[in-house]
Amino acid sequence: MNENSEYILETRNLNLYYGNFLAVADVNIKIRRHQITAIIGPSGCGKSTLLRAFNRMNELVPTARTEGEILFNNENIYDPSIDPVEVRRRIGMVFQKPNPFPKSIYENIAWGLRINGFRGSKSELDDLVEKALRDAALWDEVKDKLDQSGLSLSGGQQQRLCIARTIAVRPEVILMDEPASALDPIATLRIEELMQELKKNYTIIIVTHNMQQAARVSDYTAMMMLRNHEDRSGTVIEFDRTEVIFTNPRDKRTQDYVTGRFG
Template identity: 60%
Template structure:
């Protein structure tokens, strides 16, 4: 993938890493998401909030083309990554997924050692020229995920031996080991206890120094704690029990929660629905 001239938000002097322009998402003939336009800014945390069924995770998975694997998926509109159309026929989805990593709702370490969990993507992508370089990448990734001190003496143990919170940090370390530009997180704390959740949130604050992060969360308090920007999505019922998602409002997080411009946003963040 070749980067072109970056988009800039000239008012706020923020570089746009990902831009969506009026995207519609279909599964078969059903339009699941309608008309979403927004910018994802470099080295910022952007939260997607909204009720179930509003398309948050569906949109997130478009950014690294995971929806391509779903039968009947189709996207209209444009998604640009550093100015390049992510859905151009010449763009390799595998390369997209290296540059735009993913952390899922439930920790999903590979059934391998802690070391091999981190090393796997590095080996597949040929990012280390020697064992010493691979060792360095593994250590650096685990340090970035604030996990090194806890696992440095048991790198040969199975990743499943770790606690839930440690497993999720292992998955984050695995995602950043291949040196992505963007990290997607789909409710990364949903299955974690409060202490592990706070550890992941602290980690997100540290990671945004080096990565652009997009997080889907149902936890509005989490959005206020970790996000610089927040997009609120809602859903409208159509026929046969189906609902389509749409973007209601996108702004800096403080404005979304303290001074929303849309009544639906006000109702959601104040807990009157959702």
């Protein structure tokens, strides 16, 4: 279909609930292919909830409910005919805290390939593991200890292992939920450099607390905030090119937030 259209994801009148609580209200944004989109905003405004809606991870919370549509290559991923398992294979996720499986480094990457039906030979699998680790800029550090536990790596290495694990199954979009918040500045820098590399082949959406990080890495920025203080629902109040958001925002609240005058 629209393989080469400009937009890969689009939300339409998206409302996200936990039970009766409307956590994220009325989001309408279009995500550009092969770009990095940042979602910023104060704590508790629903950034992670919105991010998790993009690959239906929200459904793992029993009370979660979704209204509206998210189009992925013009197809609604919330259509009843769509299996969330398939959505998540194509829209991967990297989490706030590194969460490698308590298996070997090799198995951390091979497992996703195997469950998704990779039927190639052992040497093909070896090649794919190596490629994923190279793409995640981790190969040189771990090539001699692939059989060691993923948990034996440092925090920054673990997070790159998680990125390698994600790209190994060839998603089209990678969702990143504050991927560097648990890391030191040097490890953070490496992840940010890596994102610039990955952008050539993947679309990235990143939630971040850190406005400098959003300004450094992203092409587009969605500014989220509570609509008002009565219903506590978060929404996207402004969405534009990152430089516009940071230098010349239309919304007064965005300006106050990015200049640190908020709250």
